[in-house]
Amino acid sequence: MTTSTTPPPAPAPEKPQPGAATDRPESLPGRLLRVLLTQRIALLVLLLAVVLITMTTLSGNNYLSAPYDSGYLAATLINAVPLVLLGLAELLVITSGRGGIDLSVGAIVSLTGMVFGFAYGEWGWSLFPALVLAVAFGALCGALNGVLVAYLGFPALITTLATYYAFSSLALVINDQQPINAEPIQELYSTARAVEVPFLPDAVPAVPLGVFTYLIPAIVVIWLVMARTTYGRKLYAIGTNDVAAEWTGINVRRTRFLAYVGAGALSGLVAVYTVAQFASARPDAGVAGNGMALPAITIAVLGGVAITGGIGRVAGVVLATLLIVWLNAGILLAVPGNAGTQFQLFALGFVLVFAALLNGFANRRYGGTS
């Protein structure tokens, strides 16, 4: 059975290889293949390079409706901010193991956005306390998930499905389905505008401000937590084997609980960003269409986070987001209008299934990926 299933995935990874072979010694193709299959970061970098080179070539030959240049790429980073933050939220939760997953992040974004809208737009709070309130409220929503999953032993998938329903319902009911567009919120839009990078105004194109105020701080903090603190090591430990972790003296329940709280806090941050981006606190901000949870889980899985827990890196999530965002940006130029949005669905689905099958194949052939 295994031999009959081996051939189909095998040719796929070899296809992009010529691109890589130009800047690496060609003498060890087998080793190269192994690195690409087992090191998710390497594969993502390669795919990212393929996307950028293909799109730039298309752009150079005028196949695209607008130039695919560094300015455009920088501008599209605005879409990367919520994706990275929620992808990191899923990283925390999925890494914590025992079927960890959070379907409710989009609903938390909706509900927290409304709470932030009330505080900042209607009650006249200033920005900083309102921001703290939003993060705290998001953490509270995450804490509800955490208590149910970590302390009471509810399955995460079902728990967060239930809280998805509850939070999104509350977000719609709380202000009678009306968005909050008060003056301070409309002015908040300025935090989403593009700025020039200090010190290097000409060399680097203007980057959306959110990249500096939300994206980079969040990446740095989560990376520090995951890679440089004992909490991070404990999280990987309980995700790998929570019985063994328990016996080494780790407080498994508290560690897992905190992962859900962290995911909620990140969702709260995304809520503020989304309110600023749309200049309005919309009650369906995080659940409209396919919602925000599905793309976030997709990003996490694509970034190499193992759905079984214990494996996952911040760099993978960031690279996976860049891949999806820049691929989507290219698709929008190649296939303009409504059809472009549809092709984005195709790209997202295809890349996810491809990455998952590749993971399964690499697991069988090399016994595990990192």
Place this chain on the structure above:
Amino acid sequence: MSNSTLTPPGGAGSTAVSGRDGPGRGRGRVLPPPVTSQETVLIVVIALLWLVLSLATPAFFTAGSIVPLLVATTPIALIGIGMTIVIITGGIDVSVGSIVMVASVITAQTMVDTGLPLVLAVPLSIAVGGVLGLVNGVLIAYGRVHAIIITFGTLNLFRFVGLQIFGSSTVEGIPRTLNFFGRGDAGRTLGIPHAFLITIVIAALAWYYLRHTAGGRHFYAVGGDANAARLAGVAVRARVLSAYVVTGLLAGLAACFVLAQGTSSLAANVGSGLELAVIAAVVIGGTSITGGRGSVLGTVLGALLVQTVATGVTQLGWPTQLSSLFVGVFIIVAVGADLLRRRTRSDS
């Protein structure tokens, strides 16, 4: 609050159920009772809700209100039957909403273009669903990747296919070929809606198959421990594959029901979010998300409860979105009751 009301039936049920954990234990009873304690509780809850609602709004307990409720339950219950089998095998299928979308748009467009009769439209829709289910099944059974990842991917892929067929944003002027399944007079015999009748018949067949045939028990074996099942001679991959195909076929039939209940135009957002409602119904019905346990009867009751809440909230004049809050609470209570029962069982 709910725990105290659930304890008496749970306590009574747990003695009868104790044989379920292993054939060698207890009174030699391999099967769970025909109606589990969770299902009894669900029947009581639904009965209470119906009683309260008919007291609160006199319009509730009339044919004009109950028939649409039953008809609206059918897509969720029907797909829920397939989803129950999938979840029993330890998997999940979040792409069913997209399958309904693709099947309904292909069927609607073909009916508009060619005036397809009922006897061809239904098989067409079912076949489309079956093909998409087959895609899921092959990827999951032979790709050996967790079902949630594959179906998250195919959710997007199927939606893309559906949107490509939609072309413009809606399909207009759908003929009333499928009225046989609808809410109107053409969709009823002796006052009973056909769609509901078909769902009940399929549910009964699935209930018997899962409970009383060797093939049906194999699904439980796969979900309980796939390795042990394989060593005992169960064709694990074929079982997993067929669970997703069946779900696809049922989603295709459900697409006909959705079309019949809709208006003459079909919007691109058809089926979106349906997967969560179906999973909610299955879980409220007592099927364990970790696999190996569950029943079709519970799923049908779960679907009925979800739809009763939605109808009730509307009829009471509350904001419609409030019904999702109740669905969320019901899921938590149902899973909590299940956990509690399992804990008391393992203690004894």
